[in-house]
Amino acid sequence: MSQKTDETTQSMASLQIDEPSSFQTGDKPLVVIVIGKNHTRPHNQRSSIHSPPRMATKAGKLKHLPLPSLSLYNQQPGMAGSGKTTFMQQLNAHLHTNKIPGYIVNLDPAVLNLPYSPNVDIRDTVNYKNVMSQYSLGPNGAILTSLNLFATRFDQVVSLCEKPRDPQPKFCIVDTPGQIEIFTWSASGAIVTEAFASTMPTMVAYIVDTPRCANPQTFMTNMLQACSILYKTKLPLLVVFNKIDVARHDFAIEWMQDFESFQAALEEEASYAASLSRSMALVLDEFYNNLSTVGVSAVTGEGMDDFLEAALKCGKEYEEFYRPEVEKKMKEHAEMEEKRRELEMRKVQEAMKEDKGEKKKGKVVLDATIDDED
Numbered sequence: 316m317s318q319k320t321d322e323t324t325q326s327m328a329s330l331q332i333d334e335p336s337s338f339q340t341g342d343k344p345l346v347v348i349v350i351g352k353n354h355t356r357p358h359n360q361r362s363s364i365h366s367p368p369r370m371a372t373k374a375g376k377l378k379h380l381p382l383p384s385l386s387l388y389n390q391q392p393g394m395a396g397s398g399k400t401t402f403m404q405q406l407n408a409h410l411h412t413n414k415i416p417g418y419i420v421n422l423d424p425a426v427l428n429l430p431y432s433p434n435v436d437i438r439d440t441v442n443y444k445n446v447m448s449q450y451s452l453g454p455n456g457a458i459l460t461s462l463n464l465f466a467t468r469f470d471q472v473v474s475l476c477e478k479p480r481d482p483q484p485k486f487c488i489v490d491t492p493g494q495i496e497i498f499t500w501s502a503s504g505a506i507v508t509e510a511f512a513s514t515m516p517t518m519v520a521y522i523v524d525t526p527r528c529a530n531p532q533t534f535m536t537n538m539l540q541a542c543s544i545l546y547k548t549k550l551p552l553l554v555v556f557n558k559i560d561v562a563r564h565d566f567a568i569e570w571m572q573d574f575e576s577f578q579a580a581l582e583e584e585a586s587y588a589a590s591l592s593r594s595m596a597l598v599l600d601e602f603y604n605n606l607s608t609v610g611v612s613a614v615t616g617e618g619m620d621d622f623l624e625a626a627l628k629c630g631k632e633y634e635e636f637y638r639p640e641v642e643k644k645m646k647e648h649a650e651m652e653e654k655r656r657e658l659e660m661r662k663v664q665e666a667m668k669e670d671k672g673e674k675k676k677g678k679v680v681l682d683a684t685i686d687d688e689d
């Protein structure tokens with residue numbers, strides 16, 4: 316009997332499912348996932364940033380916005396980063412200067428030199444070059460595979476980030492790989508984002524290369540990307556217009572606030588893409604109305620206070636809208652698990668009853684044999 320009780324206890328223990336940890340975000344750092352779109356630099360084509368951005372004045376005439384010299388900026392070959400890593404460096408420095416404790420995570424396995432010291436670095440766990448040769452992958456495939464491998468241990472990373480410390484970090488900033496799709500549209504990107512967002516207040520900072528957005532179609536591409544990130548992650552999104560030391564972001568704000576000025580900027584373009592951009596601008600109007608934006612320079616540090624202020628507002632938005640959603644999901648999950656546990660218990664009890672029955676039957680058969688012999 317006591318052996319039976321032991322077995323039941325053991326089987327119950329094996330059914331035991333951990334209750335979801337209580338969801339207290341109070342003292343936890345605000346996770347800022349830094350993402351951004353890289354742009355191919357124009358070579359022979361007419362570059363958007365050769366001509367200053369135009370916007371419509373109230374009278375309907377076009378005026379050119381002053382743009383600082385872009386010649387050097389324009390001569391660099393290859394893909395142009397929107398400035399995520401430089402922004403991380405500047406934000407880290409800004410936090411230090413203002414004695415705001417921070418925690419830094421680097422999720423870019425392919426970066427050679429980081430201008431900041433991360434607390435958690437994917438490169439300490441996954442060797443991007445080895446992944447590339449072992450799996451015979453190209454650069455993007457190797458970044459994705461490295462991220463997939465790292466995602467399998469991401470619960471440990473989240474535990475490190477949320478661990479109470481003295482002083483307690485106020486922000487946990489996360490750098491991501493250059494190709495935005497690798498992060499936003501991959502399974503591992505979703506695992507990482509959800510792992511953070513279900514444990515800590517989390518937001519997305521979408522870094523935009525402002526000078527390149529002076530082309531209305533590039534601007535539209537960026538806004539559509541921002542919109543898709545918002546719908547994919549459902550997290551508070553802050554659009555960070557970076558490199559304002561090269562080109563101010565006033566034109567972008569104007570385009571978002573005044574549909575006519577965007578139409579005017581597209582006026583000279585008669586391509587299919589331009590007419591699509593025109594229609595999309597109408598659709599995005601509602602999206603723009605609720606969009607938080609800020610202008611910064613990751614090089615000079617301009618706008619970093621504005622960024623922190625806007626980020627804290629996103630943190631509040633998370634508490635107000637996202638957290639109740641997470642709690643609802645957790646409650647549903649707990650209820651489902653409770654039902655599953657009850658079902659498993661019933662199965663165990665029935666199996667035990669059957670087991671008992673079988674034994675009795677066995678004894679009857681044995682008795683019958685003995686009877687026969689008699």
Ligand SMILES: Nc1nc2c(ncn2[C@@H]2O[C@H](COP(=O)(O)OP(=O)(O)OP(=O)(O)O)[C@@H](O)[C@H]2O)c(=O)[nH]1
Pocket residue numbers: 351353395396397398399400401402423492493494557558559560561611612613614615
């Ligand atoms: N003028 C200016 N240049 C900037 C600014 N931020 C970044 N840059 C430059 O933009 C280039 C790309 O910056 P990164 O920080 O490497 O961009 P990234 O988004 O991390 O790039 P990937 O990691 O390759 O995706 C570098 O040459 C930076 O110096 C800025 O605010 N102003």
Ligand SMILES: [Mg+2]
Pocket residue numbers: 396399400401423426491493
């Ligand atoms: Mg980078």
